[in-house]
Amino acid sequence: MSVNVAEVFGQDVFNEAVMKERLPEVTYKQMVKLMEEGGDVTLELADIVAKAMKEWAIEKGATHYTHIFQPYIVSIGAEKHDSFADIPKGGKIENSFSGKDLLMGEPDASSFPSGGLRATCAARGYTAWDVGSPAYVKDGILCIPTAFCAYTGESLDTKTPLLKACDAVSKAGVRFVKMFGNTEAKKVRAYVGPEQEYFIVNREKYLERPDLIYAGRTLFGAPAPKGQEMEDQYFGPLKTKIADFMADVDEQLWKLGITVKTQHNEVAPGQHEIAPIFAPADAALDSNFLVMDVLKSTATKHGLACLLHEKPFAGVNGSGKHNNWSLGTDNGVNLFKPGKEPNKNLQFLLVLACLMEAVKKHSLLLRAAASNTGNDHRLGANEAPPAIISIYMGDQLGEIVDAIVAGVPFDKLPCATVETLDLGVSTLPVLPKDPTDRNRTSPFAFTGNRFEFRMVASSVSIGDANTVMNSMMAESFNKACDALEGAEDFEKAVIDYIYKTMKENKDIVFNGNGYSDEWVEEAAKRGLPNVKSIVDAIPAYVEPSTIEMFEKLGVLSARELEARKEIKLEEYAGLINIEARTMIDMASKLYIPSVIAFVNSVASSMNTVKSAYAQADTSAQQTILVKASSLLADAQKALDELKNVTDAAETAKEYHDTVLPTMAALRAPIDELETIVDSEYWPVPTYGELMFEV
Ligand code: ADP
Ligand code: MG
Structure with a gap:
């Protein structure tokens, strides 16, 4: 085709x-x-x-x-x-x-x-x-x-607030660039390029897993012998079935006017990514919905199932939606573009100062807006971005920000030059080096002309995250304009403002390894929130600083925010309830009966062997019998307990504090049983079958 x-x-x-x-x-x-x-x-x-x-x-x-x-x-x-x-x-x-x-x-x-x-x-x-x-x-x-x-x-x-936030950042942005002499600009647009990650599994196997059907993720499953440790899947060649599926997806999306551009295998087995060319935020929101929709329906058509859940499989990477975001005027100026000499680019440095202020002030809200129930398995779980929000600036900008924070005078700021990369082979070209390396561990990373917010959950709308980002920038821009418009010595006032704001918000910048334990400690010292669960992040929706920002900009009212908080909490409780009930169902009707049948067969094998030859060594059967029976008893106990706590739980917090740990307690013995029970008896497709056999 x-x-x-x-x-x-x-x-x-x-x-x-x-x-x-x-x-x-x-x-x-x-x-x-x-x-x-x-x-x-x-x-x-x-x-x-x-x-x-x-x-x-x-x-x-x-x-x-x-x-x-x-x-x-x-x-x-x-x-x-x-x-x-x-x-x-x-x-x-x-x-x-x-x-x-x-x-x-x-x-x-x-x-x-x-x-x-x-x-x-x-x-x-x-x-x-x-x-x-x-x-x-x-x-x-x-x-x-x-x-x-x-x-x-x-x-x-999710769309109305985003449209309002885009208007707010446009108004504030026009005011902002006007201070720097750009009187032509009539609009500042927020541009977004969302990279969508997803998993593909075989449809027949999918239909044999109630957990995938009801919860969108596996609630049980022992690791396959091979995971992502060899890193051979990332950018690897596409299997024919996957390539055909992707070609179909592309064609449909192109017809729908969506510029899907990039597609490749992702880190985990069975995981892939698709990204369109960036577009204004509201159009990006609509097209991301269509991308998710077309991925799902096309997978079905090809005998596959597309999993958009943030963590379909334990033990390998989950999926996110890297939200590439920039602000640009309608007369062609990208506010996040540092230019050749960022150290002298006052407008850019002021934008950066405003961004640092905004991210620091609203970090918990950002974390909440990018999250859903499924994302709790990623954030803070030693993969993808950590739950702590910080900004990665890269070497070039990092050096300048450090110097400003240290009080180096403006005319002495380091001037990073664009370097080249000489591979030392005469037939290969000398490449201009990007001003920033990549830092995959940062939740909010500068990537040359845009920021990449990496926390967004793979299955949610990008609306909330971009509503927050645009609003917080509008707020910071307005604050800077209030302070600087009409200043007598504009240049001096801007420099002072940059120095003051960067110093006050320096703690939000972190250029190191976001996955390390040292960062967790360091972040705690800096007082940055490290909120592991969305249940604790959701109240950020009704923090006074949130309500004040959104009401002032006319994006969301206090009542709407209160409602959104309620909806998110209800959703959390509802989803965990479904997961728990699915586990109860699978354990009672699939796993426990299968294990009983298996244990029975081992016991009768022992009896048969012994009656044929009384001195026969049946210690292998006995070991398996003892182990399997004991795990079976553990599973039954945890199952009873899960039924009790699920019946009793009502609030999101109760689901988080009591139901989740009991779900883990039921999963553990069943996953271990999977490693010893004869595969003929195992009632559902394994991780290996799901991830490696489409
Ligand atoms: P990566 O190498 O980070 O995986 P991709 O090519 O997969 O990058 O995706 C990058 C995304 O960022 C694309 O959607 C791209 O169009 C988008 N993008 C590029 N420039 C900008 C910009 N100035 N503003 C917003 N998004 C941008
Ligand atoms: Mg990508």
């Missing part, structure tokens, strides 16, 4: 080119303006656009339309399909889709979590057309990206 990306790209999207072709010129111009600048959409305009959209979609084979929205928490977008059918007139019907259908929808929202924002009896929720995000046709459905809110107007999705 070979596809020309230039030919298929965007063919299923109602994009600017389609609008230009199909809309009256005035309407097209109005739409372009709305997409660029926002503003009120009139019903009259919506009617004209809806008509063209309907005709275009029907030509593409659509029979239904849906407002696509992203309820808070639910990982993959929600949709409710309506067909184009109208009331029959004289036995005939027309395809109907009006401006009102395009503008607004009213799904019964009672089944979505609202954190108390809406009583179940008051179910009304509204979806509103997001003009900035183009409609598309997928699987015969015209999909219209929308924002989702309650009857009272409070947001119930």
Whole structure:
């Protein structure tokens, strides 16, 4: 199968080119303006656009339309399909889709979590057309990206706050660059490139594992003889099945106008990554939802299953979503680009100072916004980023920040030069060296022209993380502008501000190994929070500093934040409850009966051998019998205990403190049994089968 990306790209999207072709010129111009600048959409305009959209979609084979929205928490977008059918007139019907259908929808929202924002009896929720995000046709459905809110107007999705945060950072950013003489800039955009990690397993094997079906991760499983220790999987050649699957995913995403660019095998066996080219944050949010959706549906089509969970398998790396993020003006200035002489680049250094301040102040909120229940298995568990938030600057910037913190005068700051990398072979080119090396252990790393926030969970929306990042930058920019606008000696005032802010927030910078024990100690000395569980991080949503920031910027109200905290806690309790009940089910109905059958067969083998030859040595059978029986008893005890604690638990904290440890106590004997029980008796596919045999 070979596809020309230039030919298929965007063919299923109602994009600017389609609008230009199909809309009256005035309407097209109005739409372009709305997409660029926002503003009120009139019903009259919506009617004209809806008509063209309907005709275009029907030509593409659509029979239904849906407002696509992203309820808070639910990982993959929600949709409710309506067909184009109208009331029959004289036995005939027309395809109907009006401006009102395009503008607004009213799904019964009672089944979505609202954190108390809406009583179940008051179910009304509204979806509103997001003009900035183009409609598309997928699987015969015209999909219209929308924002989702309650009857009272409070947001119930991940997108609305992000749109507001993007506006806030744009306003603050324009104000900021204006101080440095950039009076042309009308907008500052947040750009995001999310790298999506995922696992692929064989579908038949997947369907034999209730834990994968219900919990998205394995709740039992002894390690396979081989894991990721040889590091031979990372960037390794793709298996044919995987290559075919990826080619299919690419084609579908290109048609949907998503610029997927990079794909490769990841560190763990069975793990892969896909990344699009970066885009404005709100578009990146929508396309990341589509990427997750297409990965899942395409896997099924290919006889595979895609696991987006953060930790599908114990003992090997889990998955995250590296969130590459930058801020750029509409006249082409990337605020995170250091330029040739960062030591003299006042605007850049002030941006960096603001970033240090923002990350330090809101580190716990960042940690909470990037996390979900599954991510607790990664953060702080000696893989991927640690749970402590710090910023990695790299050598070049690190040296400059160190000098500023040490009080080296501005004109004496070290000037790092761009080095070259000579490989010493005459046929190989001399390469310009990147100004930063990579530090894979840092949760918030500078990578040359952007920051990479590595904590984001693989299965969640990137909405929360980017809402927080953009808001915290808007807050810091505004603070700097308040202090510096109209300063008599602007340059001196800026330098003083940079020095003061960097000194105050120096503790957030760490350029060493984030996985080391020394860092944990050092971070504690610096007073940086090291919160291992999301349950302890969630309250950051309602910290006074959080509420003040979001309310001032008009991004989220105190009530909305309280609701989000509630939803997250409820989700945690709900998910652990499902995991515990799945374990109870699997242990009672699969593992324990299988082990009993196995123990029985060993016992009868002993009897048979002994009756055939009384002096026969049956010590091997006996050892196995003793060991297996004792582990079986441990498992039964832990199972009973798990039933008790699960029945008793209600709050997220109880689930964390009592249910989780009991789940581990049940898993341990069963995993050990897996290593001694005859594989004929083992009731589910093993780690080796899942990770190595697609
Ligand atoms: P890595 O080598 O870190 O795995 P990838 O190529 O997988 O890098 O992904 C890097 C991501 O960062 C891509 O989505 C890329 O488009 C994005 N990116 C590049 N430059 C910027 C930028 N200035 N702002 C935001 N994202 C960016
Ligand atoms: Mg990558």
